[in-house]
Amino acid sequence: MAKADLVVEDGAILIGKSWKAENLLLKLANRHGLVTGATGTGKTVTLQVMAEGFARNGVPVFAADIKGDLSGIAAPGDSKPAFVKRAADIGVTYEPDQFTTVFWDVFGEQGHPVRATISEMGPLLLARLLDLNDTQEGVLNIAFRIADEQKLLLLDLKDLRAILSFIAENASDLTTKYGNVTAQSVGTIQRQLLVLENQKGDLFFGEPALDINDLMKTDRDGRGIVNIMAADKLMANPRLYATFLLWLLSELFEQLPEVGDLDKPKLVFFFDEAHLLFNGAPKALLTAVEQVVRLIRSKGVGVYFVTQNPLDIPDTVLAQLGNRVQHALRAFTPRDQKAVRAAAETFRQNPKFKTEEAITQLAVGEALTSTLEGKGTPTMVERTLIAPPMAQVGPCSVQERQQAMNASGFKGKYDTMIDADSAYEELMRRKNLKPDGSPIEASTTGGGGIMDTIGGWLGGGSNAPRPKTGPGSRGGALPQSMTEKIITSAARSAATSIGRQVGTAILRGVLGSMLGGKR
Structure with missing residues (x-):
């Protein structure tokens, strides 16, 4: 990878480095995005890098934590040699950091309860x-x-x-x-x-129901608060998981005012294991999802789908995802080969390499990236070394989680069902x-x-008369x-x-x- 001075644009998030800095422009972050790749190729780390970048720029984040690994964003990084080396290779200084985090949990065990009527x-x-x-x-x-x-009243x-x-x-x-x-x-x-x-x-189901404004706050330093939904147990019922996240998206769309294009989003929403939303979904629901994704942009919300295979996302939704990070895919079966071709075709091609071949050759921590620039046109796809997270990678401790819950300000608001x-x-x-x-x-x-x-x-x-006695x-x-x-x-x-x-x-x-x- 060619060496060059790293230049991170103002109003942008550093995703990684190819021959230049690969940035995601905040003013175009509400054009949504997609992070894909096979298991173990680095999707969760990329998600954390992006979440840290948004939070650092004052954008609140909501993300589902499927394996519990993302909870470490609440704790400072521990200067792992691999991350320190990657930072040096990219041209940045590794500086341990941590982010104000609010934990949520439908079951009320690993975070504040989340309810809807x-x-x-x-x-x-x-x-x-x-x-x-x-x-x-x-x-x-x-x-x-x-x-x-x-x-x-239908509450519960x-x-x-x-x-x-x-x-x-x-x-x-x-x-x-x-x-x-x-x-x-x-x-x-x-x-x-x-x-x-x-x-x-x-x-x-019940009250008090979640106030979506509680997901869109900044801390005293002006950083966006990171909202982490504990989803490890929720994944035992994938349909409930997918329905909950879709409900949350629809509530955001319904309640937030039209704001047009802002300098940065009001909220960025990461939908992990996104294929669960679309598996077996009726046509009416898919149409509704497409409309929500298309129109919620004007409410200042960016939606980023995270899944293994780009084929998991319907074409009508995929076409609206402007910022792409593609980790390695394995082409062992005919369906895998089809997925590789489909992923390659969605990028603006780079004459320096064959995208389809590169997708199968990427190492852990590498990805193909293409983000929106200028007037919203996609950049040419580049082979990119993803930047290291500055917060802890992996689960935070029970004590750190409890400390974050005590400091969130929501302890007495949602804990008791009414x-x-x-x-x-x-x-x-x-x-x-x-x-x-x-x-x-x-x-x-x-x-x-x-x-x-x-x-x-x-x-x-x-109109019938009522007896007086x-x-x-x-x-x-x-x-x-x-x-x-x-x-x-x-x-x-x-x-x-x-x-x-x-x-x-x-x-x-x-x-x-x-x-x-x-x-």
Whole structure:
């Protein structure tokens, strides 16, 4: 490799060195990117180098930590001889560094708990998560529609179970308005919810829900905070992992304002093991992912997919990934050979070497790189020695992780799950039952049965006069109207739940809206 003075541009991240410095321009970092390569070729180290570079330039980072290795970014580097030598070969000084890190964990074991409500997830992503067919997804859409019209808060799994039971019990009354609902379809969804719960997926659904603004902070030195999602146990349920990350992307898209092109991104999102998102995904979901990736750029978010094989990414998504780092691929099988050719063809060719041959010859720590320059045109592919990380490579200690959690400022915000008054409690009240299943005393009920509720809801009952006295009238007072019940239920819920989810319709998120009227 030719020697030259290393020049790192202002407003750029150093990825490594070919015959020159290979930089990633911050102003073009929201054009997304791709890091690929076979197992053991250095993808995780490259991911860490890029995450450090973004953080050092004041850009917050979110990354899933599949093997636990990325957690070391919270601890200072230990001057490993190999990294010190690589730094010298590149022409930079190895200076141990560490980065302010916030650890997250769906299960709340290795980081602060991450939660979303059922209504925020929406029927499309839930159907994907539960592996439902079209008929079952239709029933799930009916459940969400009924919850919208009945002003029932869907926060956790028991709320969804309750609304499904409500539908099954009253299918004959609902069919004329919403279409056929079979007990078999409802039963299948309930069984899938049980499977999800057995895999501890129920820990993800509930409140307090994650505030995405907590992922977009800088520390007191102006550096971007690195958010690490512990995903080693989450990978036991790959579908939950992929659905969670896709939900997070959709929330970012929905909640962030349009900002156009900035000098640097507001957040960079690394999606490791990205093939799990696309494996077996229905066409509607793939279309939604393509749209999110294309449009989230204008919200100031850069998305970087990390996977073994470029063939793992659909062409429509791959075409939007402007910054590329390709580690070695092995061409042992016909599919491997196809992947090598496909990877080579995505680069702007360099007449100095054959890209297809170089991909199979790269050593560990080497990669082919091509980033965007100027007006967004890709640079010619170069064979590059990747820069060494300055923070620790490999897992941090339990003590270091705990110290980071204590210092994050989120210790009391997310740690305890809140069981707010929601659909389950309201539907139990309509059956004159307490949440634990015990009957409510007659003197405390508001009158009216579940069939009366459905009758008034489907039409014809709203103008009927109400008796001034009768069972449960509590001394002649009028029984609660449906509106009064809704207001009472909403008043019991947390204010954040009300603001986010009670209205004429519960917002379903960008994925649902992009797919039009599919309910």
